[in-house]
Ligand SMILES: NC(=O)C1=CN([C@@H]2O[C@H](COP(=O)(O)OP(=O)(O)OC[C@H]3O[C@@H](n4cnc5c(N)ncnc54)[C@H](OP(=O)(O)O)[C@@H]3O)[C@@H](O)[C@H]2O)C=CC1
């Protein structure tokens with residue numbers, strides 16, 4: 147098989163579906179995973195028709211600890227290995243104290259443990275092949291303290307940023323590029339799933355929002371170029387730069403005053 151393969155998690159919607167299309171448009175075969183297999187099948191067919199690449203659909207619930215191993219075993223059964231990995235699946239699990247531990251634990255499994263496991267399992271071959279691309283979809287929220295009600299979400303995204311930066315340093319000499327992508331407000335199903343759509347729409351101007359294709363394109367370019375961190379969009383870049391320069395107490399009081407506008411509680 148000549149073409150490289152990109153595995154995209156959370157490919158049934160939003161930024162993940164956009165990543166699958168972008169990798170396919172650059173000649174990658176794509177393996178799509180998420181829970182909604184009907185969505186994945188439709189996207190797979192569309193990508194096959196548009197780009198003429200091979201598509202594999204591997205439905206899985208990443209909240210199940212067995213899922214990463216099963217996804218990679220599914221690929222192996224097709225004789226395929228991962229050349230590019232996009233750890234994208236994610237959602238906001240809601241307030242830390244307001245939701246059951248099981249829900250917070252599931253979010254940790256989806257957005258953190260499965261990311262580490264998939265990465266850990268695919269990296270050795272990438273290093274051996276002297277080629278690999280890994281994008282971890284973090285968030286602008288990972289560069290800030292989490293607003294009350296967004297505690298674990300922001301913390302997992304902070305983790306992903308540092309995790310990606312370390313992997314970038316460890317692996318760039320081996321031809322393996324690792325990037326953390328930090329989107330701001332992005333049109334997708336994210337805010338419908340979290341139940342915050344109305345509140346967030348009312349609290350934010352339209353110019354702060356980006357399309358999923360635009361955001362994924364920035365992620366693709368960053369990982370190709372070997373940049374460890376990518377913030378899509380000028381307004382988000384300005385926010386990220388301001389946060390870097392501000393004293394920590396200012397950031398905390400900014401989040402304390404404004405954070406409630408963007409969450410469901
Ligand atoms: N939209 C935004 O404003 C921002 C989003 N992000 C991040 O971008 C990433 C993609 O989100 P986005 O596209 O916006 O949101 P969407 O809700 O549109 O997509 C989320 C994807 O994650 C998948 N997913 C959720 N739970 C699971 C699970 N248990 N197992 C497997 N897959 C799962 C969903 O698939 P399915 O339901 O079929 O399983 C879906 O494909 C997330 O990590 C999010 O945190 C970061 C910053 C801003």
Ligand SMILES: N[C@@H](C=O)C(=O)O
Pocket residue numbers: 238285286287329330331332346408
């Ligand atoms: N920007 C989103 C997440 O990363 C949000 O609205 O919380």
